[in-house]
Amino acid sequence: MIYSYYPGCTLKTKAKELDIYARRSLEALGIQMEELADWQCCGGVYPMAKDEIATKLSSVRTLNQAKELGRPLITLCSACHHVLTLVNHDMKNDSNIRNKANDYSKFDTPYKGETEVIHFLQLLRDVVGFDNLKAKVTNPLKGRKIGAYYGCLLLRPSAKLAFDSPENPTIMEDFIKAIGATPVVYPFRNECCGGYIAVTDKGQATKNVDRIIDSAKYKGCDELVTACPLCMYNVSGNASEGKDISIKYFTELLAEALGVK
């Protein structure tokens, strides 16, 4: 099975590591992934308003392309995953949005939410399997105490994203275990870092970041991993003096463990 891959705009510029290490790792794991030929930006933020149709269209086009190829769509960036999944949910369940988006898009056949949107972590858990992954690790990251930073967009709203418990998720911890490191659970791993507000109100973002880092350090994390370029930027750049903590994309650690970094 070949999977379609949606990198998203940030992975092509500021978050290249997230993208490159994912590709290398999958190659090492023997999974075929093909970048969608003609993808567009997902929109960056899910338009919650029920009557916002135009701002959902770029996601709809991407989803429709994946449907035409008949392949599941792999996402990597939390925000892209969030936006594409929610738009897909709308196309499947909200007839008003579906009809209008299709009227506008004029696809050969109307798009009705057929594409299966899968996050890279889900691929690792459900297709590769964490046990298999563990067996393929050549360079286990022994002794490293890593905290998973989920952030807000990857798991919420759980009714629509639903790939792990929104309050006590385990998927990233299981991943960290599989690559040989020690996962550290800390309470603020699923609270928002304020990435969206970083552009307009650094102070508020810093407050959020500090609280997350405090919580992680209190529980004994030496480093954090994330799937979100926005969190990466915000947590690494907007913490108060002296609070900072090393944060990496999970794919970078994956590549490291598989010996393909």
Next chain:
Amino acid sequence: MLKIGVFVCWCGSNIAATVDIDQVVAAAKLQPGVVMATGYQYMCSENGQSLMRKAVEEYKLDGVVICACSPRMHEATFRKNAQRVGLNPFMVEIANIREHCSWIHKDKEQGTIKAIALANAAIAKVSLNAPLISGESSVTKRALVIGGGIAGLQTALDIAEAGFEVDVVERQATIGGNMAKIDKTFPTLDCAACILTPKMVDAASHENIELITYSEVESVKGFVGSFKATIRKKARYVNEKTCTGCGLCMSKCPSKKSKNEFNLGLDNRTSIFIPFAQAIPNVAVIDPQSCIKLTRDKCGLCQSVCEVKAIDFTMQDEIIEREYGAIVVATGFKPIEVDAFDELGYTQNKDVITSLELERLMNAAGPTGGKLVKVSDGSHPTDITFIQCVGSRDCTSRGKEYCSKICCMYTCKHAMLIRDKYPDINVNVFYIDVRTPGKNYDEFYRRAVEDFGVNYIKGQVGKVYAEDGKLIVQGSDLITNEQIFIKSDMVVLASAIEPDPSAKKVASMLTASIDTNNFLTEAHAKLRPVESPTAGIFLSGVCQGPKDIPETVAQAGAAASKVIGLLVKNKLVTSPCIATTDELLCSGCSNCFNICPYGAIGYEDKLINDHGIRETRRIAVVNPALCQGCGACSVACPSGAMDLLGYTNKQIMAEVDAICKR
């Protein structure tokens, strides 16, 4: 042709506001067979009933149609009324023009048209009615109570006191239920064990009560007055009759790592165990999941030390079959799992506990001997925060939409008891509303605030997390409009309660209906609160809806009085609406025999005179004592020989006809 009278009830304005009574009366008069029709304000009143009786006599009516409320409400009333003037009660039919018409249709024209159609259907049906004579069935003078908590025990004791035999079937190894786990009870703060254990002893020693513990009802057949129940008595591996409850086996058992269910897993127990000190029967039981002998065929230490040789590893489940006249469901409740509310950190922090766990921690017979300590390290807490409504009033998939009713009061009780015993502990309570309707209840709550200094905070909690050796409770204070962070040593969640998971299975087995939350439904929300709609099935305690102990005991007594009222009867009047065979049409094919869920159909060879041809044929015969009148046979019958009295094919066809007429 029958002479039919039609009476249209106004029900005050309940019907008259949206149905033009005069038009219905006028339309009824045009129907064939109708000799009189009239409207009246309240047909169910004595005046209304006497109006009907007078008309029956004056017009020599042999059929009556009442257009009024649901037959589930007053069919019995009007049928009895007919009997008073010598009219066969089954010559009365009800057209439901209230629940099915006036209450739901606001447009008077539409409502009137529909009411006329419904009246016409009832008139069409009654013209085909025939007088029916009720049969009789016997009553087995023994009751079954399912569940041995406070509800079941109270019901059993009350029935037994009235002189009837009662069996109490309890799934656990001991009776006592949830109440046995509770420390103190509100609003009097007397100890639960002090008021419950005497009742348990009374039940065990009562000559009319048999306690069947560690057992489950597997199936129930039959009907009111004569139910047949199959009860599976699970193997205890300990002889109940010889075991003295000395506890020597427990002290020798090497398998000590099973979670102690009675203490909600707060400590461990041995594989052979007596659930708690006051357990009844005070007899050990072996947990087959963890017993070394039963799982690996080693050990057997308990058997060798038992002085009365009560332990028997070869014991098998036992099947008991009994007959009962009435069955009481008292399956109780359990607190919901709060794992899904993990922002409150129950699965992540040992010091986040549920209220029932707190009961065990404060109970002198509990895992800490009644000393309130942090679960994580056994140290003395200085700040405790309670969170109410965890899962109650929650319409998401995580919780329950209803109010669990008891949490406000028990949280208040906990807060008060803690402040009383440990004045150095600060107690905070997050609440949405404090609901205290009940005698001396609000006074109790105010005492907690005014005399015991419990700090009530109007708001909810968004997150509980550990930091610097404390739990931080992040909540909102809606009065000061602040987001607050309270440092606590323990957090107690007032989890919602739900019907015990067995309730659903028990309800299906008894064909008693349950609601969308799996609470058993009562026959009438106000007027028949302890009866199930299924005759002979009664409801006691929380299986019917959330209640506290006083209400449970009151309802348990009420259920018992209904059971007693049933068991004192020697004969029950049975519905005459049963299946009947047209012997000329019956071909003896056995279709009806195969479909009948009650085994009410048998076959006889009968001499039949079929238009002059005399021959012996195999004919289906209905046993009137067994037939429940479902009518399945009448549809299965290929020749149309089977019919259901009271709901005959012709009658239903006539109703269809009347309704569809354009």
Next chain:
Amino acid sequence: MQEVKEFKPNIVAFCCNWCSYAGADLAGSSRLSYPADVKIIRVPCSGRVNPMFILKAFEKGADGVIICGCHPGDCHYNTGNFYARRRMTLLYSMLDYMGIEKGRTRVEWVSAAEGAKFSNVMNKFCGDIKELGECVKLGDIRCKD
């Protein structure tokens, strides 16, 4: 000029005495409205509904027939609703053969506690029947004026 009259469908609902009839009562006492086109016939059990009754209804001018019974497993008579479901499945194909749209008959499970569901089911069914329009296939021509 012919007056355009709103189509008022004629709908027969067979409700079992133990669950659905009580559910309809609850819809009434909760004042949950549904169209007056629905007229309820009380039967002891959904398993009492003979397919002949349904054919009769269509013959006499019904536009839709709905059978309501207890939820599977909750039948007061243990198994009646299962038989009802099986019979109706067979009847669907026969009605289809006769040219009566499948949507004109339906089986629904409504418990005594589901007043809101009863009302919702009836609103939906009436809406569907209105879309299908008048049922003329089995109309008894001899009885028409």
Next chain:
Amino acid sequence: MHNNNLKDEVIRISGASPIKCMKCGKCSATCPSFNDMEIAPHMFVDMVVKGRIEELMASNATAHCLSCFACVERCPRGVEPANIIEAIRVIKLRKSGSVQLTPAQIASVIDTEIPQQALVSAFRKFRK
């Protein structure tokens, strides 16, 4: 002050059900921006029910909602406060064309690390 047209619009755009709120305050308990919002999430819900939309539009609180869905996730009544706040911001945006960020300001906020996703979202949230 009570504008029912605006209220209907908020309900339509958000798809949320403020009337289901039982005033428990869990949204505000869980909100990471509580102290930055002059009107707290639970007040948003209540003020929409009461039709006080203009007041909400006049407030800068909408700019501080992070759209992190914590309130949506944890609300016991399925009210979706974040969707309500978003709806008010959208209405504000549509009426005025812009609320906060202007292209001229970009140079002052941008740094070399900022992911374009943040810029796109900043514009999407603050400018039409």
